[in-house]
Amino acid sequence: MPILPVEAYTSREWFDLEQERIFSRTWACAGFAEDVAEPGQYVSVQAGLNNIFIVMGRDRRLRAFHNICRHRGTQLLRAVGRTQRAIVCPYHDWTYDLEGRLISVPARERQFPEVDFDCVSLKKASVDLWRGMLWVHPDENAGSIMDWFGEVEPHLGPHEVDELAEYPKGRTEHTIKANWKIVVENYIDGYHLAHLHSGTLGMYDHSRIESGFVGPHFAFWEPLAPDYAENVEKNSPYPLVIPAEQAGAWVPMLFPGIGLAETESSWSLFHVNPISPDRTRVVIRTRVATASSWAFTRQAARSRRFWAKRVSGKFEGHRDDPMASGDFMAEDIYACEQQQRSLGSPYFEHGPSSEGEAGVREHQELVRRWVEG
Numbered sequence: 001m002p003i004l005p006v007e008a009y010t011s012r013e014w015f016d017l018e019q020e021r022i023f024s025r026t027w028a029c030a031g032f033a034e035d036v037a038e039p040g041q042y043v044s045v046q047a048g049l050n051n052i053f054i055v056m057g058r059d060r061r062l063r064a065f066h067n068i069c070r071h072r073g074t075q076l077l078r079a080v081g082r083t084q085r086a087i088v089c090p091y092h093d094w095t096y097d098l099e100g101r102l103i104s105v106p107a108r109e110r111q112f113p114e115v116d117f118d119c120v121s122l123k124k125a126s127v128d129l130w131r132g133m134l135w136v137h138p139d140e141n142a143g144s145i146m147d148w149f150g151e152v153e154p155h156l157g158p159h160e161v162d163e164l165a166e167y168p169k170g171r172t173e174h175t176i177k178a179n180w181k182i183v184v185e186n187y188i189d190g191y192h193l194a195h196l197h198s199g200t201l202g203m204y205d206h207s208r209i210e211s212g213f214v215g216p217h218f219a220f221w222e223p224l225a226p227d228y229a230e231n232v233e234k235n236s237p238y239p240l241v242i243p244a245e246q247a248g249a250w251v252p253m254l255f256p257g258i259g260l261a262e263t264e265s266s267w268s269l270f271h272v273n274p275i276s277p278d279r280t281r282v283v284i285r286t287r288v289a290t291a292s293s294w295a296f297t298r299q300a301a302r303s304r305r306f307w308a309k310r311v312s313g314k315f316e317g318h319r320d321d322p323m324a325s326g327d328f329m330a331e332d333i334y335a336c337e338q339q340q341r342s343l344g345s346p347y348f349e350h351g352p353s354s355e356g357e358a359g360v361r362e363h364q365e366l367v368r369r370w371v372e373g
């Protein structure tokens with residue numbers, strides 16, 4: 001028996017339940033710490049049914065509020081930006097300070113003679129910093145973020161995330177024509193690595209994967225393939241970010257939909273955003289060593305030599321064919337979109353599931369439990 005029915009991947013009803021019962025009740029990633037680094041700077045994020053913004057106050061403290069004007073509910077702030085000294089609603093100019101207090105209402109005495117404006121401050125949400133990332137929770141009393149991530153933290157990479165710099169070309173966005181769970185299941189599936197990615201992720205030894213769930217989060221580690229590891233300083237596409245003897249990949253999927261790819265040469269956030277039952281936006285942001293552009297150019301040239309030998313002849317298909325592009329993300333997107341299409345066929349039936357897909361089954365079970373409430 002499949003753990004989740006086909007409708008879990010195709011219906012609006014399931015999508016809405018997940019938004020309400022999973023994405024509105026968990027910590028959501030709102031970006032990197034440096035995105036909100038000055039008083040008045042803000043970022044807003046959708047956390048399930050809630051739009052929440054984080055703003056830095058004049059005291060340099062981060063605060064999170066529900067992005068809803070207390071008058072008639074207009075959304076106060078757009079995605080990112082820098083405010084002046086206050087937050088002004090675009091509809092009737094109600095104005096809040098950076099601490100969320102209502103400080104000005106046009107024609108207050110005439111229009112609202114009886115109202116106590118101390119009772120209409122912005123509604124608070126929770127905000128925290130963890131591993132160089134900003135996090136929000138819709139509930140103002142969500143508690144410490146370590147209650148949520150503390151257990152999985154020892155299973156993550158040894159990276160000093162704050163010491164790495166965002167790679168200038170390291171931010172990409174993909175809209176994938178598939179349900180968010182297909183994207184997450186693909187991330188968790190260790191069985192496909194040696195097959196779908198035989199030409200693109202061969203630097204890792206997929207026969208030595210260590211993975212499993214720690215609470216609601218999926219932890220994953222694999223070492224480098226021996227011939228690549230021998231000379232990892234030369235083979236790596238970027239300067240190393242952890243010592244060569246620790247080289248390997250930690251690729252956890254934090255619930256619900258925040259993947260990390262922590263390797264010897266880079267550290268990436270893989271943020272899965274459900275858009276609709278069959279659309280998912282993935283935002284990837286990558287951090288690398290803080291080194292000169294000359295160091296990056298030299299490293300890229302060295303590593304190209306290794307790769308030219310290793311993959312020669314593997315990608316001789318058509319350039320536009322995702323399976324011949326040499327890009328593992330294109331391979332994953334192709335596989336996810338094809339699966340989503342098949343779900344619409346009356347001939348689709350779940351097949352047997354392997355040991356390497358244990359995490360996929362466990363993720364489905366987890367989603368089922370949260371949705372059932």
Ligand code: FES
Pocket residue numbers: 069070071072073074089090091092093094
């Ligand atoms: S809705 Fe914001 S001021 Fe009226």
Ligand SMILES: [Fe+2]
Pocket residue numbers: 186187192193196197328332
């Ligand atoms: Fe993959």
